[in-house]
Amino acid sequence: xxxxxxxxxxxxxxxxxxxxxxxxxxxxxxxxxxxxxxxxxxxxxxxxxxxxxxxxxxxxxxxxxxxxxxxxxxxxxxxxxxxxxxxxxxxxxxxxxxxxxxxxxxxxxxxxxxxxxxxxxxxxxxxxxxxxxxxxxxxxxxxxxxxxxxxxxxxxxxxxxxxxxxxxxxxxxxxxxxxxx
Amino acid sequence: xxxxxxxxxxxxxxxxxxxxxxxxxxxxxxxxxxxxxxxxxxxxxxxxxxxxxxxxxxxxxxxxxxxxxxxxxxxxxxxxxxxxxxxxxxxxxxxxxxxxxxxxxxxxxxxxxxxxxxxxxxxxxxxxxxxxxxxxxxxxxxxxxxxxxxxxxxxxxxxxxxxxxxxxxxxxxxxxxxxxxxxxxxxxxxxxxxxxxxxxxxxxxxxxxxxxxxxxxxxxxxxxxxxxxxxxxxxxxxxxxxxxxxxxxxxxxxxxxxxxxxxxxxxxxxxxxxxxxxxxxxxxxxxxxxxxxxxxxxxxxxxxxxxxxxxxxxxxxxxxxxxxxxxxxxxxxxxxxxxxxxxxxxxxxxxxxxxxxxxxxxxxxxxxxxxxxxxxxxxxxxxxxxxxxxxxxxxxxxxxxxxxxxxxxxxxxxxxxxxxxxxxxxxxxxxxxxxxxxxxxxxxxxxxxxxxxxxxxxxxxxxxxxxxxxxxxxxxxxxxxxxxxxxxxxxxxxxxxxxxxxxxxxxxxxxxxxxxxxxxxxxxxxxxxxxxxxxxxxxxxxxxxxxxxxxxxxxxxxxxxxxxxxxxxxxxxxxxxxxxxxxxxxxxxxxxxxxxxxxxxxxxxxx
Numbered sequence: 001x002x003x004x005x006x007x008x009x010x011x012x013x014x015x016x017x018x019x020x021x022x023x024x025x026x027x028x029x030x031x032x033x034x035x036x037x038x039x040x041x042x043x044x045x046x047x048x049x050x051x052x053x054x055x056x057x058x059x060x061x062x063x064x065x066x067x068x069x070x071x072x073x074x075x076x077x078x079x080x081x082x083x084x085x086x087x088x089x090x091x092x093x094x095x096x097x098x099x100x101x102x103x104x105x106x107x108x109x110x111x112x113x114x115x116x117x118x119x120x121x122x123x124x125x126x127x128x129x130x131x132x133x134x135x136x137x138x139x140x141x142x143x144x145x146x147x148x149x150x151x152x153x154x155x156x157x158x159x160x161x162x163x164x165x166x167x168x169x170x171x172x173x174x175x176x177x178x179x180x181x
Numbered sequence: 182x183x184x185x186x187x188x189x190x191x192x193x194x195x196x197x198x199x200x201x202x203x204x205x206x207x208x209x210x211x212x213x214x215x216x217x218x219x220x221x222x223x224x225x226x227x228x229x230x231x232x233x234x235x236x237x238x239x240x241x242x243x244x245x246x247x248x249x250x251x252x253x254x255x256x257x258x259x260x261x262x263x264x265x266x267x268x269x270x271x272x273x274x275x276x277x278x279x280x281x282x283x284x285x286x287x288x289x290x291x292x293x294x295x296x297x298x299x300x301x302x303x304x305x306x307x308x309x310x311x312x313x314x315x316x317x318x319x320x321x322x323x324x325x326x327x328x329x330x331x332x333x334x335x336x337x338x339x340x341x342x343x344x345x346x347x348x349x350x351x352x353x354x355x356x357x358x359x360x361x362x363x364x365x366x367x368x369x370x371x372x373x374x375x376x377x378x379x380x381x382x383x384x385x386x387x388x389x390x391x392x393x394x395x396x397x398x399x400x401x402x403x404x405x406x407x408x409x410x411x412x413x414x415x416x417x418x419x420x421x422x423x424x425x426x427x428x429x430x431x432x433x434x435x436x437x438x439x440x441x442x443x444x445x446x447x448x449x450x451x452x453x454x455x456x457x458x459x460x461x462x463x464x465x466x467x468x469x470x471x472x473x474x475x476x477x478x479x480x481x482x483x484x485x486x487x488x489x490x491x492x493x494x495x496x497x498x499x500x501x502x503x504x505x506x507x508x509x510x511x512x513x514x515x516x517x518x519x520x521x522x523x524x525x526x527x528x529x530x531x532x533x534x535x536x537x538x539x540x541x542x543x544x545x546x547x548x549x550x551x552x553x554x555x556x557x558x559x560x561x562x563x564x565x566x567x568x569x570x571x572x573x574x575x576x577x578x579x580x581x582x583x584x585x586x587x588x589x590x591x592x593x594x595x596x597x598x599x600x601x602x603x604x605x606x607x608x609x610x611x612x613x614x615x616x617x618x619x620x621x622x623x624x625x626x627x628x629x630x631x632x633x634x635x636x637x638x639x640x641x642x643x644x645x646x647x648x649x650x651x652x653x654x655x656x657x658x659x660x661x662x663x664x665x666x667x668x669x670x671x672x673x674x675x676x677x678x679x680x681x682x683x684x685x686x687x688x689x690x691x692x693x694x695x696x697x698x699x700x701x702x703x704x705x706x707x708x709x710x711x712x713x714x715x716x717x718x719x720x721x722x723x724x725x726x727x728x729x730x731x732x733x734x735x736x737x738x739x740x741x742x743x744x745x746x747x748x749x750x751x752x753x754x755x756x757x758x759x760x761x762x763x764x765x766x767x768x769x770x771x772x773x774x775x776x777x778x779x780x781x782x783x784x785x786x787x788x
Binding site: 015027028031032035036039043074077078081082084085087088089090 | 317318321322325326327329331346351378379380381504505506508509510513
């Protein structure tokens with residue numbers, strides 16, 4: 001196990017700066033834990049831009065929740081502190097504040113078209129390294145992984161080419177290097 | 182992270198299958214092992230097996246209330262006046278929803294409670310069964326933590342853990358939802374686990390390096406101030422005694438929050454009384470002008486801070502709290518100290534002795550001299566017409582209740598409802614001991630006082646228990662006179678009857694052009710007859726000349742008394758900080774009320 005990252009809880013500097021943050025929490029995998037986390041955000045007026053959750057330990061006893069949120073530095077600090085005091089929450093880290101990290105999202109994008117737009121869609125998909133995971137004579141379903149920006153650009157390019165449906169995940173995120181949260 | 186040291190990898194304790202018994206009996210056994218002596222509750226279909234188990238034992242006493250909300254308030258007062266965990270037992274559906282206000286009240290004021298709640302059998306959950314409610318869903322934001330017990334194996338462990346979570350860290354209410362099949366069917370009994378759950382490890386011991394810096398700042402102060410809250414009372418009577426010694430040794434002044442009254446003796450010359458919206462002039466000006474503010478177990482509530490950008494603008498702020506989420510929540514502080522207030526105080530005392538150097542005595546003298554000038558203003562003064570037939574001022578009534586109760590020399594517990602009378606009681610009662618003052622601070626729950634008095638009297642049968650009430654608030658849980666009669670609880674209820682929801686009326690006068698929309702207490706009952714119908718003594722007083730005699734007689738009466746004190750209708754509670762104003766712009770009395778006309782839109786929203 002690598003060295004762990006605890007992050008600086010009390011952030012110095014301009015607390016009114018507005019920022020986006022990726023927060024990861026390790027939680028006991030029990031009934032109601034997601035409701036507690038989500039209820040905390042709605043009850044205290046915080047934003048959730050996206051959220052992912054899945055068990056991550058060998059025995060399935062713990063899940064990792066990744067939340068992309070935004071707010072002032074002071075608000076993000078409060079969000080982490082409020083999350084951390086929930087009984088089933090083991091550990092909370094603001095990845096954005098702890099240093100370099102990787103955050104990836106996944107999207108499935110369905111494009112229905114024929115002729116030139118269809119060819120164009122396939123060409124762009126290749127450029128983005130999206131995989132066609134379902135193909136019919138009239139449609140593709142592309143699978144694409146990457147940063148939120150990359151997914152946004154891909155989707156924007158697909159819109160005029162017959163895009164009909166999108167299914168997107170929130171972020172999965174880890175700190176770079178050997179450290180763990 | 183120390184998470185790795187506490188993994189639950191030790192072999193599962195072998196279930197004591199020999200001791201398998203009905204879940205309700207497992208529950209009773211767990212409660213007994215947790216030291217529970219009293220449960221406040223109300224029966225119903227889903228908890229019948231638990232009531233049956235209660236019937237067949239004699240270690241736990243059940244107090245039958247008349248409404249579930251009152252059970253929770255009574256348990257809160259029991260907990261706050263003893264330092265133990267209060268226990269509530271209610272049925273499913275309406276029993277649970279009626280308890281919600283009390284649970285949130287306990288959450289806001291950090292009161293350790295365990296609420297045991299019936300639920301329909303697991304197989305029926307989600308079917309809209311009779312008296313089914315999504316109780317864990319409803320109470321999730323109203324509790325520190327809650328459980329739905331779905332398997333018999335979890336029952337004993339859950340109950341033990343609920344008590345541990347309720348009493349440790351920042352205390353709070355924990356609800357355990359108990360489906361009927363769990364309490365009817367057999368379950369194994371297990372003793373409390375030795376290790377807490379690894380996700381819940383509150384930090385109680387402060388960082389010594391931080392204590393060193395904090396004490397250095399305290400010693401270097403020229404205008405220091407202790408700002409003491411309910412967290413110190415939660416840390417226990419010993420912590421309060423140690424703090425009292427410490428504050429006296431430093432010679433520093435001390436202000437208390439509404440919840441912190443009694444943590445430091447109110448009659449001590451170093452005590453400046455309560456701070457905040459209706460705090461004393463000297464407390465608020467000292468808070469505004471101090472250069473080192475030592476916040477202990479207090480959370481910078483909006484009723485304390487007033488306008489946040491002008492709160493104590495020149496001070497170096499040390500904030501001691503067991504809950505890291507309170508740090509920088511409202512006021513940015515310079516030095517957070519995470520830990521149990523009692524342990525922090527001990528560590529500070531040790532560090533104070535160890536660190537060389539003494540505080541600047543000349544500066545402290547000058548600071549105390551300034552405070553004495555503020556104190557000399559006598560901000561709580563009011564004018565009572567001395568004529569025998571004069572209308573009684575509410576302040577006069579409350580001050581005399583305090584003085585005459587003190588004359589009895591008895592151990593006295595005081596509860597209040599919510600509103601003007603509550604603030605006057607906070608101003609005039611000087612508590613020299615912790616755990617004697619029972620009021621709804623964070624949530625401001627009208628109807629708190631009568632059941633709270635009940636709970637305190639159950640915990641302290643020999644003590645004098647007083648409910649300082651308002652005529653509007655007390656009607657919200659007046660049915661508890663039935664409980665008081667059933668258990669012969671000699672509580673003294675003093676209704677400060679001004680025929681108005683006084684605080685609402687006050688704000689309507691100050692902010693809404695004296696349009697008293699729906700704040701008049703119309704069609705009030707005859708409180709004397711009401712008391713008598715519940716087998717209590719009823720008394721009424723309308724003239725100043727009779728006030729002392731009636732209070733004395735009520736205090737001396739061996740049983741329950743309800744005193745209807747008819748007071749002047751139009752009195753406002755002063756001093757006050759108008760909404761949106763800083764601490765150094767207080768309104769001291771009616772002669773300055775015009776200043777409140779300057780409250781802007783923003784201020785009105787903060788009321």
